[in-house]
Amino acid sequence: MNEIELFAKPFWVNFLILVPVFLFFYFGKHKLSITKRTLLFTFVFGVAFGVIEASCVVYLRAAAGLLPGYEGTLLDVWRQSDQFYNNQILLEQLPMSLLAVELIREVGTIVMLWMVAFISAQKIKERIAVFLWAFAVWDIVYYAHFFLTVRWPQSLTTPDVLFLIPEPWSSQVWFPILVSGLTMIAVFINSKDKSQK
DSSP states (O other): OOOOOOOOBSGGGGGGGHHHHHHHHHHHHSOEEOOHHHHHHHHHHHHHHHHHHHHHHHHHHHHTTOOTTTTSOHHHHHHHHHHHOOHHHHHHHSOHHHHHHHHHHHHHHHHHHHHHHHHHOSSHHHHHHHHHHHHHHHHHHHHHHHHHHHOOOSSTTOEEEEEOSSSOEEEETHHHHHHHHHHHHHHHHTEEOTTOO
């Protein structure tokens, strides 16, 4: 098990922890006019999208030859998971063609999450909240599905490359899960049904 690392890289990524803090205070004063039904539907979308995204990344690892045991069962992959999954190695060994696909996938992910927010809410404040909510759900489910399928990450202190745009972001897994979990709490407790005054 790795020792806990407190800081993500590049350093500015650490400021993402301020997002849920800002949401608590801002939305605490300016309640969101988002129905629980909207949160439920975007939650279900986030879950499904997280499963799809994690599955795509598993396929990418297999296509790049970085997923030993994939020719067999998931149990074969689980047995070897602690040896294969290292995003730094992935970035060094991934062919440029697949790296380009990965970058396009990341852009597509953000666009889809924004479009769900635009469909779900009318005002910019609510759209931002729905985007962050759906992103947070997607992010947590992404890691959960990875663990259920290929037994990665082995722990919350496992290092990961979070995004590649505009440059690679890296941290231990606990960091994005913490930010996403707190973001979900901030949006949920500060939303009210439109029918409420």
